[in-house]
Structure formats: structure tokens, C-alpha cells
Amino acid sequence: MKEIQPNVWMFEKEGSMCVPAIAIASEQLLSLMQKDNTLTQLKNVATLPNIVKHSIVMPDGHQGYGFPIGGVAAFPYDDGIISPGGIGFDINCGVRLIKTSLKRDEVTPKLPRLLDSLFKNVPSGLGSKARVKFSKSEIKELLSEGAPYVIKKGYGWEEDLNFMESNGSLPGDPSYVSDRAISRGAPQAGSLGAGNHFLEVQYVEKVYSDVAKSFGLEEGQVVVMIHTGSRGLGHQVCSDYLRDMERQNPDIVKSLPDRELIYAKLHTDLADHYMKAMYAAANFAFANRQMITHWVRQSFESVFGSSAESLGMSILYDVAHNIAKTEYHDVDGVKKRLIVHRKGATRSFPAGHDDIPNVYRSVGQPVLIPGSMGTASYVLVGSSKAMSLTFGSTAHGSGRVLSRHAVIKSRSKGTSVNSAGIRLKNELENKGILVRSASMRTLLEESPEAYKDIDEVVRVSHEVGIGNLVARLRPMGVVKG
């Protein structure tokens, strides 16, 4: 292992690796990766057939299944592979940021009412029932179309589509999504879920560059962040195809260092079906965040007594953190069509790229990086350095360092889980962060100390230049599942 430039560590080819592996990390973050299997998994990915240039792990990388979380890998479109483990269970888990024209001082006095309304309007937590019942045929349309389908149904504005990765719609085909996945998904469309997913009212605490102006952000402004994905539907699609690929390719399973790296060769039926099912699940996630956006706007309308339009509640952007996409990248001076896998990584395209909205094209793509509960979140901007080093990718969040059990044990010493949860809630309130949570235990499990230092993650992204600092967002109110 050697540091080929500041915060970029290279692992030379060894054993069955086809290409070198690269970790983007400060010494502090690298030492965290060395504590679990992150780096072994990073090198395992480098053994996959026809992998292009190098396998990469982002500064927030940690151990996952097969691929590390924070893993990025590209394969040639013509003779490459697709691996469900390189995308993850929660397909198109992602983040959306909604702007407002409100200032922090205007929101603070009404925050308790606002959070009550959000908590009521947006279903969250285990077993939460969706507010809308979609029939199976409606779910199939939703899976084919994504966000545009629910906008047609009245959830949001036509123009919202301009501010989403892939305009909120990928070429999904529900015929390749199992009935089981559809049955799991149908009751969950328009729900936040639980665990690390959240809905936060935040304010812009600090602006780092003029790009903030192009994104329509200024200090003191209130914004809303939605962090959720494709729920049970995406998980079922991933599970289904992991099983199918294992069953149909026992020889590949035997050749792999870890069975969860199972893949299908592109342009086989199995790969085509998975891609169409994966994009259908991605569409579910876009639609899910869109429905939640609609209810967020309704909550603001009822609390502030004016329309969402007059409150300036347009979408800044919506990014996918778990996805694989066909993109063109420069490989040794030649423009090549690749399938880029991002598992816990954010696309970070530079100024001038065709795939970013017109309004941002002169500055670059907005990159949204959520912190853990009670810590800062960040807006970054994509860069050309990301194109040359990481196939246009950067970090996606903070990543756990303490197990749920460990954090509960340390927090509830000499008291019950419930009172420890209430104590944490009060601690956050003393810092000016109000919390509404379906479960005190989940709240406790998501304690800020259970996660990596997000400030360090984005500092490394900025210093390496794969995603540059634009603004820091500070939470005011949190809704947790």
C-alpha cells in the first residue's frame, strides 16, 4: 500500500486481482477501514472479470456484503458484468434536498408544530402503513415510470423532474420484478422506513463557495432533507437476483473469494432481467421520495399558511447512493461506455456534463451528503477530478463505527433503554435539535457517536477534489422511523 497522492492509497495487484485497488481516505479514516473487512472487500472487487482501471472505496467506506459500502467499480458495457452486491439491498437509497425561502428565525417558533405535522403526514417506522393504497397494476406503472407517475397522480410539480438524477425515471420493467417484491412494495410506497433513514428540517449554517448561489442556497436559509430508498421492494429484488445468479452460475460462485460478489455477464438474459428489475426498484425509490416531498410541502403549507410555491419549496436535487448506470468515461485517453456500480457512493459529475440540469451545468452537479442524526449534512459540487479518479463519484455519508448493541449498552448504563432514549432526545433538544421518533430504541441506536465523523469525510472529498464543498447544513428538527 502506498499513498500515491495526499489521501489516495493504492494497493498494487496481488493474487487474483485484475487491477489495483484504491482507497480515498485520510490516515484517520484509513485506520477505521483497517478495523473491519473494508480493504479485503475492496481487493476482492478488483478480482472481478474485466474490471476497468481500479476498484475504489470512498472516504466513508466500511464493510458491506460482497462489495464494501462506499465501493465504486466500472466494467465495460460490451463485455462486462453486473453484480447486485455492487449496488446493495436498498436499491436507489438516496437523498433529496428541498429548498425554502424561509429563514431559520421564522421557522424556529413553529418548529414543534411543523415536526408534529411531518411526523403525522409521512409514515415511518416498522410496520407503518402507507397512506395510499396502490393496486398491483398501479404499482407496475409506478415501477415502469418512477417519479413522473406519481407526479401525474398529483404528488408534486412537473418541474420537479428537472432536479433529479436521471429525471427520476430509469428504464425499469416490472415484468422482471417478482410478485413477492411487488407485494412487499405495494404497502410501502410513500413511507420513510426505519433505521438510518430520516427526514430533517435543516438550515444552511455555512456557505463555502459561490457555487451556493447557483444552487440557490444562502446562510440562514431553511431546507428539508429526505433520506430513504426503495424499501422492501428493492431488498426483495436484490435478494431474488442474488439467488437466481447463484443458482444459475454455480461455477462462478466457486471461483469467487466471497459468494456475495456473484454477478451475471452483461447482455445475458439474467443480466438484462436484473437491470430492468433494478431500474424498476430505482423508480420506486424516486417515486417514494416524490410522494414524501408532496407531504412535506403540505405540512409547510398548513403550518405557515401559504402555498409551497410561495414558500419557494423547489427541489435542489435528488441523488442515488446505491445504483449501477451506463455512463461514458475516459479510459486511457479513449471514451468508453461503462457500467459504473456505486454502492454507498454519490455521482459527482463536473460542470459541462450533459447529464446534469441546465441550471447547474456551468458549475457542476449538486452532491448531497447526509450526516447522521444530529450532525451536519453537506452540499458538495461535482468535479472533473472525480471523472479522472473515481468514475465521477464521491462519498455518500458517514457510516457506522459502533454497533447498535454497543451504543445502546454505553448509553443505557444503569437505566432503561427508554429513559436513555429520552435522555438523548433531551441532549439533542439542548443543542437546538427537536426529534420525533417512532421508537426510542431506534433513536438510541442512531446516536451521533455511532457514526464516523462526517466533517472528516467531506474534508477528504474536498481535498482530493472529487466533490468540492459548497454548504454545510445543520439540523433543526429530525423525524426518524
Next chain:
Amino acid sequence: MGYEFVDHTADVQFVAYGKTLEEAFENAAMAFFDAQLEISKVECKIKRTIKVHSEDRISLLYDFLSELLYIQDTEGLVFSEFNVSISGNHLVCEMCGEHYDINKHGQKSPVKAITYHNMKIEEDNGYKITVVLDV
């Protein structure tokens, strides 16, 4: 000991024991629900029987737990009593539980998927099952 949870940074890992393979599977099912809610508060009100067939023993365990997750997600049912019989790669489980109610059963770590990661069925004076749940 029926089952125990083992520390895992990002997810939930458990080990379930049994004198027989069936008992180990029953304890794995208990652990699956105990990871998510207060299983001692789940009363026997609704009965269900599930049948699973898989290509090998590990897949049988994976498919069995996946079936529990499926019923939980689609019907909102959670269970606390299990009676498993296994013959070759066929499994039948009779179980009893009720509709999930967050106020009654609480919420721990909702399971999103079963994983093959580290999944093991070991035989040594009885059976020992290791499972990692994606939460």
C-alpha cells in the same frame, strides 16, 4: 441457551442453537423477531403454516427466514411460537403470533433483508446457526 446476539458494527448477527436441526431453526426464527421487537409481548392469536423447499440446507435456512420477513412485510404479522419439521431440503413450519402493534410490541431494529454473509449451520453435539440480518 436458545439464541444470542453477537456484536456486529453495521447490522445484526445472531447465533441460534438446538439439540436438533429443527430446534435450531425454531430458535433462529425467535431471534429474527426478537431482533425487531419485544417477542415476549407477542401473543398466540393467529396461526400460519409455511412450506419451504430449497436446493441445500443453507438455502433452506435463508429461504425460511426470507419467508418470515415476507409475511411480516405483506400481512403485518409477527410470531413467537414455532414448530419446525425438516425432511431433506423440505421444511414445514407451524407458527403462531398476531398483528404487529408498535405500541404493544415496541420497535428494535427492523430487518430489511436476510444475508448469506457468514451464514453457517454447524454440527457439534447439536446444531449452531449463524445469521447476519441487514437492518
